[in-house]
Amino acid sequence: MRYPIITLTVLVFVGVITALVAGAENTGRWAATIYVAAFISWTLVRMVRDVLRGHVGLDILALVAMIATLAVGEYVASLIIVLMLSGGEALEDFAGRRAKRDLSALLDRSPRTAHVLEWADADAGEAIRDVPVDEVKIGDVLLIRPSEIVPVDGSLLTETGSFDESSLTGESMPVTREMGGEVLSGAINGSRAVRIRAVRTSEDSQYQQIVALVRAAEDSHAPVVRLADRFAIPFTAVSLVLAGTAWALSSDPTRFAEVLVLATPCPLLIAAPVAFLGGLSRAAKAGVIMKGGAVIEQIARVRSAAFDKTGTLTQGRPRLIKVRPAEGFDADELLMLAASAEEYSSHVLADGIRRAAEDRGLALRTASAAREEATNGVVATIDGRTVTVGKPAYVIAIAPDTPRAALDVGEAAAYVAVDGRFAGVLVLADDARPEAASVVSWLRSHGIERIIMLTGDVRSTAESVGHRIGVDDIHAELLPPEKVRLAQDLQPRPVMMIGDGVNDAPVLAAADIGVAMGAKGATAAGDAADIVILVDSLSKVVDAVSIGRHTLRVALTAIWIGIGLSLALMIVAMTGIIPAVAGAVTQELVDLATILYALRALRGPRDLA
Numbered sequence: 001m002r003y004p005i006i007t008l009t010v011l012v013f014v015g016v017i018t019a020l021v022a023g024a025e026n027t028g029r030w031a032a033t034i035y036v037a038a039f040i041s042w043t044l045v046r047m048v049r050d051v052l053r054g055h056v057g058l059d060i061l062a063l064v065a066m067i068a069t070l071a072v073g074e075y076v077a078s079l080i081i082v083l084m085l086s087g088g089e090a091l092e093d094f095a096g097r098r099a100k101r102d103l104s105a106l107l108d109r110s111p112r113t114a115h116v117l118e119w120a121d122a123d124a125g126e127a128i129r130d131v132p133v134d135e136v137k138i139g140d141v142l143l144i145r146p147s148e149i150v151p152v153d154g155s156l157l158t159e160t161g162s163f164d165e166s167s168l169t170g171e172s173m174p175v176t177r178e179m180g181g182e183v184l185s186g187a188i189n190g191s192r193a194v195r196i197r198a199v200r201t202s203e204d205s206q207y208q209q210i211v212a213l214v215r216a217a218e219d220s221h222a223p224v225v226r227l228a229d230r231f232a233i234p235f236t237a238v239s240l241v242l243a244g245t246a247w248a249l250s251s252d253p254t255r256f257a258e259v260l261v262l263a264t265p266c267p268l269l270i271a272a273p274v275a276f277l278g279g280l281s282r283a284a285k286a287g288v289i290m291k292g293g294a295v296i297e298q299i300a301r302v303r304s305a306a307f308d309k310t311g312t313l314t315q316g317r318p319r320l321i322k323v324r325p326a327e328g329f330d331a332d333e334l335l336m337l338a339a340s341a342e343e344y345s346s347h348v349l350a351d352g353i354r355r356a357a358e359d360r361g362l363a364l365r366t367a368s369a370a371r372e373e374a375t376n377g378v379v380a381t382i383d384g385r386t387v388t389v390g391k392p393a394y395v396i397a398i399a400p401d402t403p404r405a406a407l408d409v410g411e412a413a414a415y416v417a418v419d420g421r422f423a424g425v426l427v428l429a430d431d432a433r434p435e436a437a438s439v440v441s442w443l444r445s446h447g448i449e450r451i452i453m454l455t456g457d458v459r460s461t462a463e464s465v466g467h468r469i470g471v472d473d474i475h476a477e478l479l480p481p482e483k484v485r486l487a488q489d490l491q492p493r494p495v496m497m498i499g500d501g502v503n504d505a506p507v508l509a510a511a512d513i514g515v516a517m518g519a520k521g522a523t524a525a526g527d528a529a530d531i532v533i534l535v536d537s538l539s540k541v542v543d544a545v546s547i548g549r550h551t552l553r554v555a556l557t558a559i560w561i562g563i564g565l566s567l568a569l570m571i572v573a574m575t576g577i578i579p580a581v582a583g584a585v586t587q588e589l590v591d592l593a594t595i596l597y598a599l600r601a602l603r604g605p606r607d608l609a
Contacts, residue, residue, distance in 0.1 A: 008035075009079065015031060028075075029073075033070055036079060039086075060236055061240075061263050064240070065263065068243075111149045113133060116142060116143075139198060146193060153182065155199050156177050156183050157179065157195040162191070182199070239263035257580050258580045259583075262566055262586065274601075288540050302513060302548075306453070306496070306507075313453065313465055314433060318429060319352055320428050321429050335357050337365075337382060337387045338387070338389050338414065341389045352430075368382075376391055377389050377391060377415075385418055385419055386419050388416070392415050398417050399423075402422040407460060411427050433537075440470045457477070480507065484506050495512045495513070516533065546604070547604055550601065569583070
């Protein structure tokens with residue numbers, strides 16, 4: 001039995017009504033009194049536990065209402081209050097399932113098994129073994145049947161494959177992958193069976209990272225408690241004052257009960273949680289995972305925004321456009337040494353250098369030793385030579401003969417030194433995202449008072465990108481601690497920081513709201529952030545702010561609708577024209593109205609695509 005208290009309350013209610021109809025009023029009164037008294041005792045125990053945990057709940061109103069109705073002989077009304085409170089659990093469950101349907105859909109789609117291909121023998125050939133997805137190891141060959149969900153991130157072994165990645169990227173059209181291309185977990189295979197080689201375990205794969213974020217969002221109820229507590233004490237005090245005043249003016253204790261039955265707190269206890277779940281669900285549908293309702297409150301009130309540059313305001317896929325070797329080095333040698341060293345770097349420029357070397361067919365060397373200096377560069381020992389690749393200031397400290405390279409607007413440079421001698425410069429270009437300017441403009445026109453750029457890149461490159469997209473407050477050539485300090489000191493608050501790289505994790509954690517561009521895979525930034533954007537588009541920052549503001553507005557409106565109707569009805573009840581039973585039933589309708597309104601959070605703001 002899912003809701004035993006509701007079932008028991010209904011049975012008692014039917015029994016009491018039957019006794020009244022049969023003329024056995026005393027039997028009905030005693031049955032109702034004993035049952036409601038037991039329910040009051042149970043509620044009192046729960047309330048005391050909440051108070052000991054530091055949470056002043058709203059159950060005191062319902063508790064006083066039940067005691068008052070019993071004291072004045074309105075035992076049918078007291079049963080209706082019990083039914084309303086116990087039925088609130090079922091109503092909250094229903095509304096909650098409706099509100100978080102998109103979150104639940106992501107969890108329900110999570111793949112649970114994988115078909116591992118193993119070589120049996122020469123006669124039998126390959127054998128298929130179904131294993132739990134958590135047992136898949138890197139290097140396992142998996143069979144993905146038509147319309148199945150890819151269980152782990154892998155590399156395609158079949159010549160081509162078509163996959164629906166809409167749940168990961170928001171792209172509605174199927175995408176085609178060629179042999180060797182990456183296939184993300186959570187994608188749905190097309191009409192042909194394909195094979196992939198696992199490149200990550202289930203725990204580290206894209207879809208499982210999303211599922212972990214969703215579970216964290218579902219389990220967070222902090223803002224709901226804060227919102228309810230914010231109104232609990234004033235609403236309780238006003239309700240008791242109105243009920244006491246009605247009793248004093250009328251000299252009739254029944255009036256106290258008649259007023260108080262209209263003060264039950266379901267709009268606060270249920271409507272606010274439903275609205276926040278609806279907001280979380282709507283955000284997930286838009287490709288934005290918010291880690292709990294507390295984030296919704298914060299982003300709804302954001303007043304400052306700080307952006308990283310590379311991979312956030314820019315596309316994050318820099319391409320090599322020039323190789324400028326120093327005397328004694330040729331272009332291919334310089335690129336080969338730099339790319340070999342950058343094999344040990346996580347910086348986005350390193351990826352562009354490695355891709356350029358691969359495109360030229362250069363064979364990379366394995367380093368005998370390597371280390372990365374966060375945001376500065378990488379040092380590797382290759383074929384007995386010490387190769388340093390990084391920012392100009394970092395390389396100049398190692399090779400004092402390093403000159404500053406002349407760069408055009410939008411270009412970035414990786415400086416290279418070999419054995420303490422300047423070896424050359426690799427020039428790359430990383431174009432600004434096409435939507436970056438419109439996102440900055442929208443934020444500025446919607447109450448974001450200050451927008452800045454925090455980047456480790458050189459000032460000339462940062463300023464060229466910033467000026468093109470409308471950001472004039474630029475802080476460049478920063479180390480991670482400097483980013484954190486600037487984010488902590490930024491005014492006005494709350495501050496939203498948007499970034500994507502591993503080096504952004506500290507500043508994302510330090511900001512009031514950290515937003516990670518996580519579409520290209522799980523990173524430390526995603527772990528540190530409060531919001532993870534699953535779609536590779538900066539415009540989702542606008543969606544996140546819009547959904548946050550809409551959700552908070554719906555939650556507060558639902559609360560005020562409930563409080564306003566309850567107060568108006570209590571004032572009317574002070575005249576004595578609303579009997580206790582009618583008041584209890586009317587309050588049920590108020591509760592239903594506020595909860596239905598709270599479900600509007602699912603729709604999201606009107607301008608959301």
